[in-house]
Amino acid sequence: MLSIKNLHASINGKEILKGINLEIKPGEVHAIMGPNGAGKSTLASVLAGRELFEVTEGEVIFEQKDLLDLSPEDRAKEGIFLGFQYPIEIPGVSTVNFMKTAVNEHRKYKGLEPLKASDFLKLMRDKKALVEIDSNLTNRSVNEGFSGGEKKKNEIFQMAMLEPKLAVLDETDSGLDIDALRIVANGVNKLKTAENSTIVITHYQRLLDYIVPDVVHVLFDGRIVKTAGKELALELEEKGYDWIKEELVK
């Protein structure tokens, strides 16, 4: 589904990603862990097409397409979803209008007619129930005045609405209390199918108790330095990242 080869990216001339290699197959859940500043969020942003970052080398193939050639909106419509670490507040843009526009843009891309108003509202209702998000949040402007947890729930709600092939969840657990964490993780799990894949970017192991990964990668200084099964997450939780650094030095 996704194949990243020797990906280098920099911001303002400073190289952040220094040769990432990653293969993700349909249905897989990959966790990317690593200390602060390792480049985890940069990788997520680059996959979503943030123009702030300049890709200097390497390739990203998504479903046989060169992802780096596509605009952020086309990547989204091809099926990539970025769950933001810090979702943006957009006063004055209603969540309903936002989602209606997004859903219909996706449909147009697939050659489908826009949804009828009643069908759209039904879809909203179903997905709201699925991810346990309150109507008083979706009736407001996008993320405006939301708590940290509410913003993350809203990300998962949007993901449910757009049904991506590949979801990249950037620090979705940050700022969540245990109840919110469980709700968010449940949402992700319910949306899981044998076809779609997930990249969970996280600093802590905690989220991985709920979203169980098939593969765990450690990102350090712009490179993936270790890849193993889910037990790696537990080891990291227990021992921190220092032992990996030491291993690298050897």
Add this chain to the structure above:
Amino acid sequence: MSIDTINNDFADLFEQGKSLLDDKSSKFMNTKREEAFEQFKRLGVPTLANENYKYTNLVPAFDHPYTVDLQYRTVMGDLNELFYCDVPELDTNLVLLSNGWYYNQNRKLDIPEGVIVCSLQEAAEKHSEIFDKHYGKYAKPNEEGIVALNTALAKDGVFIYVPKNVVVEKPIQVINLLRSDRDLMATQRNLVVIEENAQAKLIFCDHTLTHSKYLSNTVSEINVAKNAIFDLYTLQNQHLNATILNSVFIRQEANSNVLSNTLSLYGGMIRNNHYTLFDGEHCENHTYGMYLMDRNQHVDNFTFADHAKPNCVSNEHFKGVMDDEATAAFTGKIHVRRDAQKTEAYQKNNNLLLSDTAVINTKPQLIIDADDVKCSHGATVGQMDDDALFYLRARGINEKEARMMLMFAFAHEIIEKIRIDALKDRIDELVEKRLRGEISKCNTCAIACNQ
């Protein structure tokens, strides 16, 4: 032509047209006329040398051989047929003006007993007791040259009177139709008197129906008595060859509540003077405005909140979206007088610039002579928020549409303050069209906007 020539031409017009000006106007109006003319001779048309007009050069707009109608010009055809406001579900008391003059075949209005809506001329004669008490009392011909000029040339406009305790449910919508085959200068003078504990909503719309060049100089005086609630919506949507000078003077008495919203959607040159005098305690005032300008359009909003009495709250917010070579200016003057303790006065002006060549000059001006007050002001000039833009695009919304949504959201903050739902919906629609680069035409106005 030099500014002196322009001023002298007005002096000649006044002297030579004196008998026509005085004809059908009440004695009281004519007394005010004389006084104002003296003021105009002193002040003249404001030039860039005038600090308050530093960013708006009116001289080119005045430098043109306009026709000036000193008498009611018979309207050919039925204006009610020629123009109808097509806002769905906007149920208003519709009053038409023709080039600033009260149309003599306006339809009967659905207004409560005691409420008066008529021509200014008629009010000056038939309701002189009310008229003389308020006319010329709030406008400042001694400070503003264009107000002096208006008062000197004033013949007609709309008069609205809402008696004590009366609530006018249906908004009163006054549409001034600029319609002339010759280039025209129109002078419109309005007087609105809202008595104690009364309530009313007023919508002023301006439309250009022909391609002629227009200079429209309007002055509205509005007195809102104790405990009264009054809304004023001003919708400006004229063609590029029109200059709109719109001066509003509001006086608020104790415990009154006023909301005004000035929406400048289109026009060649627009200058709004918005004065509010807080002349009683515990008044509340909300002054909002929005301007969407592109090409080489120009808009200048000058506001003055004069806190003369204690315990009043004023809240002011203007927002603008500017593209191409459009220019705008905003001045927010607040004066808290010495005894106006416990005043709260807030002011904001936010601008979104879409091109490198659009210009905004924004200036807060606070004069605070009392010591126990809360005042704030803030002005921002910015471009589109890149984070928000990326967020929308990352959900599959194309860049153009995402920009549209953000611009619309920016403007909507002002639109949502409108307390008439049908009007709010229509403005939303017009603004959306406008931001999409379509002509935001209001029905029949289309013919003249589309140039």
